[in-house]
Amino acid sequence: xxxxxxxxKPSLGRAIAAVxxxxxxxxxxxxxxxxxxxxxxCIGHLxxxxxxDAYDEKYKKWNLADLPIIPQxxxxxxxxxARQQLSVVRKLVKQASEVVHAGDPDRxxxxxxxxxxDHVKLxxxxxxxxxxLLISDLNPAAVKRALGxxxxxxxxxxxxxxxxxxxxxxxxxxxxxxxAYTLLGQQGGYRGVLSxxxxxxxxxxxxxxxxxxxxxxxxxxxxxxxALIPYQGSDIRARxxxxxxxxxxxxxxxxxLNRKLCENVANRIQGQPAQVTEAERKESRQxxxxxxxxxxxxxxxxxxxxxxxxxxLATCQSLYEKHKAITYPRSDCRYLPKEHFAQAGEVCQAISxxxxxxxxxxxxxxxxxxxxxxxxxxxxxxxxxxxxxxxxNSAALxxxxxxxxxxxxxxxxxxxxxxxxxxxxKLVFAIAGGVxxxxxxxxxxxxxxxxxGREDAEDEQALADKVPxxxxxxxxxxxxxxxxxxxxxxxxxxxxxxxxxxxxGIARFVSDPSLKKILRDTDGLGTxxxxxxxxxxxxxxxxxxxxxxxxxxxEAGRGxxxxxxxxxxxxxxxxxxxHQLQDMADKKCAYQPFMTALQERLxxxxxxxxxxxxxxxxxxxKSPEPAKGGKRKGFGKSGGxxxxxxPSAARGRARKPKSS
Numbered sequence: 001x002x003x004x005x006x007x008x009k010p011s012l013g014r015a016i017a018a019v020x021x022x023x024x025x026x027x028x029x030x031x032x033x034x035x036x037x038x039x040x041x042c043i044g045h046l047x048x049x050x051x052x053d054a055y056d057e058k059y060k061k062w063n064l065a066d067l068p069i070i071p072q073x074x075x076x077x078x079x080x081x082a083r084q085q086l087s088v089v090r091k092l093v094k095q096a097s098e099v100v101h102a103g104d105p106d107r108x109x110x111x112x113x114x115x116x117x118d119h120v121k122l123x124x125x126x127x128x129x130x131x132x133l134l135i136s137d138l139n140p141a142a143v144k145r146a147l148g149x150x151x152x153x154x155x156x157x158x159x160x161x162x163x164x165x166x167x168x169x170x171x172x173x174x175x176x177x178x179x180a181y182t183l184l185g186q187q188g189g190y191r192g193v194l195s196x197x198x199x200x201x202x203x204x205x206x207x208x209x210x211x212x213x214x215x216x217x218x219x220x221x222x223x224x225x226x227a228l229i230p231y232q233g234s235d236i237r238a239r240x241x242x243x244x245x246x247x248x249x250x251x252x253x254x255x256x257l258n259r260k261l262c263e264n265v266a267n268r269i270q271g272q273p274a275q276v277t278e279a280e281r282k283e284s285r286q287x288x289x290x291x292x293x294x295x296x297x298x299x300x301x302x303x304x305x306x307x308x309x310x311x312x313l314a315t316c317q318s319l320y321e322k323h324k325a326i327t328y329p330r331s332d333c334r335y336l337p338k339e340h341f342a343q344a345g346e347v348c349q350a351i352s353x354x355x356x357x358x359x360x361x362x363x364x365x366x367x368x369x370x371x372x373x374x375x376x377x378x379x380x381x382x383x384x385x386x387x388x389x390x391x392x393n394s395a396a397l398x399x400x401x402x403x404x405x406x407x408x409x410x411x412x413x414x415x416x417x418x419x420x421x422x423x424x425x426k427l428v429f430a431i432a433g434g435v436x437x438x439x440x441x442x443x444x445x446x447x448x449x450x451x452x453g454r455e456d457a458e459d460e461q462a463l464a465d466k467v468p469x470x471x472x473x474x475x476x477x478x479x480x481x482x483x484x485x486x487x488x489x490x491x492x493x494x495x496x497x498x499x500x501x502x503x504x505g506i507a508r509f510v511s512d513p514s515l516k517k518i519l520r521d522t523d524g525l526g527t528x529x530x531x532x533x534x535x536x537x538x539x540x541x542x543x544x545x546x547x548x549x550x551x552x553x554x555e556a557g558r559g560x561x562x563x564x565x566x567x568x569x570x571x572x573x574x575x576x577x578x579h580q581l582q583d584m585a586d587k588k589c590a591y592q593p594f595m596t597a598l599q600e601r602l603x604x605x606x607x608x609x610x611x612x613x614x615x616x617x618x619x620x621x622k623s624p625e626p627a628k629g630g631k632r633k634g635f636g637k638s639g640g641x642x643x644x645x646x647p648s649a650a651r652g653r654a655r656k657p658k659s660s
Contacts, residue, residue, distance in 0.1 A: 003037040004096035005133065006089065006113050008103045011321035013041035015138040016102060019147065029088035038092055042103075046086045046116055047076040049171050064183050064610050068176040068602040074168060076119060090120040099126055101153045102133040105382045106330060107585070108529060110156050111163035132156055136328035136382045138320065139390050162585040169577065169598050173198050176602055177568065180609045181560060181618075188614045191623035194560045195541050198574055199526045200534045201561075204543055205569035206502055206509065207494050208553040208561040217490035222255035223262040224484045227429065227436045229274045229476050231468055236476075238274075238429050238436035240265055255488070266481025269431045276474040277435075278428035284441075285421055288414035288448035290334035290373050291384035294528035295504045297407065302497035305403050306549065309500055309532035315404045316385070323401070325354060325392045326408055328382050330529045335378035336386065341370060344416065346389035351409040353391035355402070358409055361451050365416035373415050386412045410451055417448035425467035431478050440467030493550035496535070503531055506571045525571055542624040555622060562617035565605070 007013035013031065017024060021034030030040035052059035052069045054077070059069060078086045093099060099122065103109035117127065130153035135146045177196035185194045225240035242249075242256055249258035256262055292300075294313065301307045307315075316329035344367045352362040373384065387409045394402060421444045429436040443449070470476075494502065502509070503525040526534050538544040543557035553561070561569050583589030 001097045002095060003098045003100060004092050005037070005039045005100045005102050006093075006116070007039065007041040008109055008112060009044065009321070010041045012102060012104075012135060012138065013039045015135070015140075015143050015324075016133070016147075019140050019143045029085050030092060038096065040089055040092050041085075042089070042112060042116060043082050043085050045112060046078060046082040046089070047119055048079050049167070050075045050077045052175065062179050062183055064180065064606075067180055067606040067609070068172070068599070069179075070172065070599050070602070076115060086116070086119075089116060093117070093120050093122055093126075096126070098129060098131070100131045100133050100150065101156075102135065104330065105134045105136055105328060106529065107159055107163040107166075107527075110159045111167065114153075114157075114160045115164075128154065130154070134382075136331070137388050138324045139388045141389070142327075158587050159585050161591055162581045165584055165591050165594055166577070166581050169595065170198055172598060172602060176606060177201075180606060181563065184563065184609065184614050185556075185559075185618045185621065188618040188621065189623075190556065190559075190618060190621040192556065193541055194556065194618075195537065195543070196560070196564070196568065197534070197537075198577065199530065200537055201564065201568050202506075202525055202571040202574060203499070203503060203534060204538055204553060204557050205561050207499065207544060207551060208558050208569075210491060210494055211553050211558070214490045214493060219487045219489070220251070220257065221259070222251070222257050222486050222488060223259050224256070224486065225262050225265050226482045226484070227269055227274065227431055227478045228480055228482055229429065229438075229478050231470075231476055234466065235479070236427065236438050236466075236468065238427065238431075238438040240481075241435040241437055243435070251488075255486075259483070259485075262483050265434060266483055269434065269436075269478045269481045271480075272432045272478050274429045274431045274436070274476045274478045276427055276470050276472055276476075277430050278426070279470055279472045279474075280424075280426040281469060282424050283421055283444070284424050285419040286447075286449075287419050288371055288417060289411065290371075291336065291386050291411050291415065292408055293332050293334045293384060294330055295332070295500055295531060296334065297385060297404070298532070299497045299500045299504075300407060301404060302495065302500065304407070305400075306496075307400070307403075308496055308535070310536050311400065312404065313532045315398075315400045319397075319401055319405055323392045323397065324388060324390050325350075325397075325405055327384075327386055327388060329385055331382045331385055332528045333379060333382055334373070334384045335375045336373050336383050337379050338374045338376050340383070340386075341374050343389055347387050347412065348416075350389050350391045351387050351413065354387070354394055354397075355406050355409050356394060358406060358413065361410065361413050364450070365413050366418070367416055369416050369418065371415040414448040414451055417451065418445070420447040420449045421445040425469070427467055427470055429476075429478075438467050493547075493552060495549045495551060499535070499551055500531060506574075509571060512572065525574055556624065559615075559617040559621050563615035565608075 005013070005016050007016055017031040017033055017039040020037060020039070023034055025032040030038050032038050054075060055069070055071050059066060099117070101110075101113045101117070103111075103113035117130070122130075131150040132153040132155065133146055133150050135143055137143070174195070174197045178193065181194040181196055182192075185192070227238045227240065229236040229238060240262075242254070246256065246261065249261050250256055290296075294316070297316070298307075298309045298312045301312045302309070313329065316326065319326045320329050348362045348365055348367065352359045385408055387405070392405075397405060423442045423444045425440045427438045429438070492498070506525045525531075535544070538557070539546070542554055543560065545552055545554050567573055580589050580594050584591060584594070
């Protein structure tokens with residue numbers, strides 16, 4: 001009886017084999033272990049969606065009259081670089097008496113191996129008996145634990161169906177919309193791909209609208225009044241709180257736009273009694289931030305090191321696969337299973353050895369403390385990204401690997417430090433019928449904040465003015481009112497960090513309360529595994545551009561957003577999709593109604609495109625720079641599409657990077 005393990009990547013396959021009986025025999029594409037079991041692997045995706053012309057030769061040339069392209073019988077084809085490995089897997093599957101699915105612990109990892117199993121036509125009996133191995137840490141102890149807790153693969157069928165629906169829906173939407181709007185652009189003289197996607201286009205819409213807000217911004221003056229109240233040699237500074245009667249002179253954010261009103265207040269309070277009507281002093285506690293998900297790590301790395309999302313993901317993959325120094329990096333979770341708490345000592349020792357700069361932080365950690373990060377209810381297939389118990393020689397890590405490892409390790413160590421404690425004070429004064437508030441906040445005990453570098457630490461003294469401990473009823477005298485002249489400022493351009501924050505917190509960009517909830521629950525636009533690739537596509541297609549740290553839409557990017565219907569440029573559609581896909585994974589929704597609704601919508605959208613003129617925003621666009629070799633990417637000499645078909649931006653799912 002032979003058990004066959006199918007891992008997602010060679011690195012995972014080798015990690016599984018390492019804990020199975022010896023001796024091992026390394027073969028081409030698989031490892032045979034001592035008890036006769038075999039470990040093989042995919043190389044990321046072995047299969048990919050076929051190009052449209054595989055369904056019909058006429059689709060080689062892009063033509064509006066042919067849209068929408070809707071396959072009646074979906075086909076996958078072996079990737080050129082993976083044909084040999086697919087043959088290896090096919091042969092081994094036929095010989096095995098039992099198969100274990102060892103894809104990555106996420107929706108795409110589930111589908112990636114399941115579709116190979118279907119493609120090689122595994123028998124129904126073997127398929128029914130398949131096991132699921134979930135590994136998020138490539139170190140031997142963790143792999144052994146996972147082997148002892150295998151589940152039935154059939155339990156994950158809904159997850160696979162959900163991933164399949166997303167893959168096919170993204171192909172349908174991206175392929176058809178990209179062809180339609182690229183052809184419209186071509187009619188207007190644009191010689192480039194105007195790629196459209198369910199996730200990438202709302203991201204482009206976010207940036208375009210932010211750029212427009214900045215370009216159209218008209219600064220307005222506004223004013224603030226502060227009462228200066230002498231006390232024991234210094235001034236208490238209390239800010240005026242305009243009453244309801246002042247609303248006609250305020251903007252929607254409550255700023256006072258009338259200077260004469262402020263001058264009147266300042267004159268009225270000068271030399272007047274200032275009575276304390278409320279006095280509050282309290283201590284507040286700020287718990288350590290949770291360990292990282294991939295997006296949270298990408299945001300911090302962008303702020304601190306200026307790294308792109310793609311660079312952070314690539315660095316994490318190396319730390320995970322090559323060095324085995326961190327756990328599974330494509331995680332959207334920021335919590336840890338309780339059983340991991342027992343490993344804290346080993347993990348901290350590994351941090352001390354691997355990142356000497358954090359040795360002092362390790363010494364100060366109190367391993368008896370248990371933060372809210374350890375919560376089994378918040379952990380499903382994978383948990384937060386943390387260091388593994390494996391020590392690595394810091395000299396073996398590149399500069400970027402050291403930076404990212406230290407960020408992950410520091411965030412983990414914070415879980416073993418007490419809360420930061422602040423002293424907060426508030427005084428409310430009544431002066432000449434007006435209300436004035438003074439607030440203060442001071443760090444009393446740093447706790448986990450002691451681990452922050454100086455560039456991250458807040459200037460606590462600058463948080464607020466000093467507020468003395470006064471009793472309610474105390475009467476002082478206001479010396480004068482101070483008016484500050486200010487100007488409203490335009491919103492700031494997106495940076496890599498703020499755009500990732502917007503993608504993960506996209507709920508605030510929609511008004512429908514039910515959609516807000518869906519987007520909060522699904523963690524926003526895109527997934528941990530795809531966000532970096534989505535941004536990459538937009539830069540490569542020259543729809544977004546970097547200017548220093550700022551990210552802006554190009555002329556073509558803006559033209560595309562202005563040409564598209566609103567539903568394609570806002571995140572609402574993604575929210576609807578994600579809601580249904582999650583319901584599919586939870587067995588609350590079927591595959592077919594979701595796909596039928598999308599096909600009907602595409603028929604309507606393509607009819608609208610055919611019946612309309614070239615949108616004004618797509619006329620006279622400057623074409624992108626030619627690719628190396630003289631041709632613009634994706635177009636042959638005739639101006640029609642070459643055989644490659646739709647751009648990769650419009651294909652099914654974003655591919656995971658291949659491992660070594």
